[in-house]
Amino acid sequence: MPRPLDIACLQTRPMPDFASALSAATSLAEAAVELGAELLFLPEYCGGLRTDAGRIAPPVAPEAEHPVLAGLSDLAARLGVWINVGSIAVAGPGEKFLNRGYMIDDAGKVRGRYDKIHLFDVTLSKSEVYRESDSVVPGEDAVIHDTPKARIGHTICYDLRFPELFRCLAKGGAEIIICPAAFTRLTGAAHWHVLNRARAIETTRFIVSACATGEIEGGGASYGHSLILSPWGEILADGGEEPGVVQARIDLDQVAATEARIPSLANGQPFRHAKDVTRFSAA
Template structure:
């Protein structure tokens, strides 16, 4: 059994305050016996005011939140999946980038969000992530104490081809850090995460933002851990805090043997059309 921790947070517009929450979570996760901590999408900054946010978004090697979490991971000797940060790329565009940090504080993997959230909801909420961010161009699977971890971020959850590629590449656990809106969360969050776990025969770990943020938005919460059979092992509800779950990686082989969907996958043949 491997113990993991999830941070459910209400990140705001103050980098230092967000970094302090993350560092505290690293320390408490290690003290609680976790081998790895998972944090939400945009753990370092949530700010819909693009002009104000721009002053806080810097290149990766200058990011104070990333530096603080790497230092905390090294002190505590714990791995961290830092769900994502807003970072400035070399070309000047922004990336929504996740990090896997090992127990020495070294970055083991990076992942830039592939699918950008450009939607207008029936509630009138409008989101245009592509107005500020560039999409990633690659996927990532990395060996961790919690298994071979496939990386995704939030809106990626709606694109099963990514999760098929990650499980085909050997992922036994899938990370989906998020800042889901309340309407979409209530409708789709649980069912999509359970579906990704079932179809991949893998654990899904989804650390989420929750509550009313300083920039005015509200996020759904309900950080989840789902096992390969689709059973929810942890649901953190709507309150910020730290949660723990016990992961039995033997369940992956057991489920994949019971229903060997990965072995049965086939390339989809051309689809014919009838006039």
């Protein structure tokens, strides 16, 4: 029997402060619910994002006092809908913060947390260098949100390049794996679609990746193109470059059906790492 679910990514712009970030999320959430969405997904750093001389410098607050988390919790309760907060910047130890995502239920209660594991430390060009680890404390735990709608594995942005995390979540029972992001335009144009499709195909799971879009105050820009993909790797919805609601009606029974056709998770075999394999020269 089909298990239909109406879902929506809220493709927001990177906002420089709490108030504008919450306002943007609220207006899109209201529109998505009007369109029938039952489960909403926000991008990475949806609580605000700026940069400062190549450093990721979002507005930060302690979890208990975070105005965007509180505002989105109130919004979920008012709309009667589950909301995935892709991530916000939460005060951490010392001068650093956590890039932390949340699952909020339809009564406004936080039901799960995920701290981004893989941090974005890259040199794209002489003028575009990012060192997320200078500011962020990495997470250590893979997380699956067990909701009445679906079992949802949570990753964030740069995690997309590490397929072992996605495989772990799929084998752990996730039906949907999300990757909220603020992917750069440069890397997005080159890799965003192919990486998302690859993760869907490898895991035979729905992939839902809400990505911020547009210029970032302080320098840089996010790619947009929030995606909803089927377990077969088909693009069901693509948000393009403008802010808006990116919606699709999915059937969760497709997960089991696709895995039965391509049982790559079950067919995996143990093997020795390359460094442990003795190599012999030709005689």
